[in-house]
Amino acid sequence: MTSRETRTLVIAVILFGLAALLPFSGNGYYISIGVTIAMYVVLSTSWALFSGPTHYISLATAAFYGLGTMIVATGIEMVPYVVLLLISAVAGAVMAALVGLATLRLSGVYFVIFTLGLAEMIRQLVSWLQNNLGGSRGLYVLTDLTEEHIYWELLALAGFVFLIGWWIGRSRLGFAMRIIGNDETVAAHCGINTARSKILLFMVSGMVAALVGALLAPRWTYIEPNIAFSPLLSFEVVIMALLGGTKRLWGPLVGVIPFTILLEVIEANYPSQTILVLGIAFLLIVYLVPHGVVGRLEQSFAKFRKGGN
């Protein structure tokens, strides 16, 4: 490990430790925002693991997330929660592999549309199953888990995602992804199995999103497919990741925190305008910070250093 990596690791552990203290504030409102932020951090960081290097915009987050939520909601009466978490993770990875096999050979545009449709398709499927196999549309998830627990669970998952991201970054897979992101033809002619590399990363991303859905299921208590598969979630995750920047592992984190707080304020004051604000935010990001806040900061920093010399 280089000294620079050690320093990054130490800083990361300290920040992580500080974040873990939040529930001790005893302030329910802060804890609630903490859960939301932790959720978006995990989702957008794992989204960027795949979409950052490949430039494939995935709108499937809601599909994976909803899958995890519905697995927990369906099984909570019969199966231990921990087992449901495992099932969700595996189901997310399997679904990502299937979607990947079906679409990643195609060009990016088809991929975007397919992933957008996926959440809707699965929502319809779940509703149909519920209607035809009996049972009500809504399901109760009653556990002893409090917001504090959910927060810590998400934080642990965030730590896991950062570790995986760091490990991928220094692995052959990470190197392959950087080459694929530059030029897929060259990648293939260098001997890289481009489809397999992309599918592997998409599976990581899908697994994590499904796990987030499963972890959050106890928060809502009452779950309906319409809530679990909200397409808005997919867009929010993309916007936050792009706002922060996808070139660095911690880029999305920088986008999530201000954006969640902004969303919180808007939802509290102008509940019907949320989508409008999301749309405007998206336009602003694309025009003003195409490489994200982190990319912008790094550019300015490089300029500053040049100017200083």
Added chain:
Amino acid sequence: MASGKTVLSVRGVTKQFGGLTAVDHVDFDVHEHEVVGIIGPNGSGKTTMMNLISGALKLTAGQITLQGSRISGLSAQDINRRGVSRTFQLVKMLPTLTVIENVMAGAVFGHKRRWGYEAEDFAHQMLNKVGIDSLANAPVSSLTYIDQKRLELARCLASEPEILLLDEWLAGLNPTELTTGIELIKTLRSEGRTVILVEHVMDAIRSLCDNCVVMNTGQKIAQGSPAKVLSDPEVIRAYLGDDDA
């Protein structure tokens, strides 16, 4: 000359794009340590032939074998792993990677695979061979045109291919660069590498190739030593056009 083992064998290879037959029943062999030139007028199917060998395009008919086993039908990455490495007519870089990382791309995933320091070491050796090791940590955008071409060559060499495909590697170089470029390919030749090169530069063909395949409108119209094919009346007609012959 061509006494070594057959490395690559092209049999009845055909490629159609809709109604256009870009490569039409072409046969030839490439032997170990041999430098084979594919020449022919613009649009005669040379690049398409390279694309078929490297797996960038699928054959319409025919068969290509590498060291006796069939490679036609495999994906580009599998063909590369078996030992076919190529440059592109329009040079292809990996712009967000540094020079050394560009070369490591070949060393890490190609025919002979390396990782970590070993890959980096080997990549430096390849940069040294093509003469740009001093630029190892530079961004690709700072390279001159010939250095980009050298870099692409180094990336190919880094996988230690069984056969190297160079598509107009010398095109677009100025006269001084051209001399350097020809010298560089001569060193590859003297190392005993097996190479197919597509070229328009006649001096290069004469001094570098053991054997030439001449293509015109997708068909092979002549084959033999450069001196022989370049004096072949049919070849001259193909290059100059029927009116001038």
